[in-house]
Amino acid sequence: MRCMLMKSKAIVLHSFKLGESKMIVDMLTEEEGRLSFVVNMPRSSKSKMKKQFFQPLTLLEIECDVRPNVQLHKLRDVRISEPFAGIPFDAHKLSIVLFLAEFLYYSTRGEQRNEALFSYIENSILWLDGCQSSFASFHLVFMMRMSRFIGFYPNIDDYHEGNVFDMRAAAFSATVPLHTDYLSPDDAARIQTLMRMNYETMHLFRMNHDERNRIVDVLLTYYRLHVPNFPELRSLDVVRDLWR
Secondary structure (H helix, E strand, O other): OOEEEEEEEEEEEEEEEOOEEEEEEEEEEEOOOOEEEEEEEOOOOOOOOOOHOOOOOOOEEEEEEOOOOOOOOEEEEEEOOOOOEEEEEEEHHHHHHHHHHHHHHHHOOOOOOOHHHHHHHHHHHHHHOOOOOOOOOOHHHHHHHHHHHHHHOHHHHHHHOOEEEOOOOEEEEOOOOOOEEEEEEEHHHHHHHHHOOOOOOOOHHOOOHHHHHHHHHHHHHHHHHHHOOOOOOOOOOHHHHHOO
């Protein structure tokens, strides 16, 4: 079985301790998509492998051995590519990061190399880290716009006032579909509004706490319909409680 040495940018999605001196780390890599690694964690403070490297959504540069048909790959070297200046010191940002890391862990399973998706996630994380205020809807805009990169972003040009939103077809419609996976005109209008937002303009679209929570529920249902085996997220309550 041939071993390939790979250097790549990577985004940490999930990690957990295995025994006394190992960790299992799931990452989205720029070069190979989703990969899982077994990481030896020596107790020496001089070790190249440090626990803080594997916190949710940390941006890394890695060197690793990748073997075909192997579930757990080995890291040779790792370093932080873009140190965070804001996220570790802001409880609201940390809560969003925790939620989005779990969201990405499930929504990118099986993802192959996708440079556009990787760049979108990386740039979004850096935007959140650097912004100073008005990011209450960040996770909503992130989730909506990410659907563009994995194949089920709706066509906003099809929307007309009073339409419903067929979540199975990912399309606005003047008629109610024969199944129950659709949104009422009020919720369809919320989705249309969300599609018009980006990170720079989202503060111009006023939403209260209850409206944001309704949208996050809708978006998770939408992903559940399009991403196989997408579960209930344990960190959902974290973002539900934001900005009460």
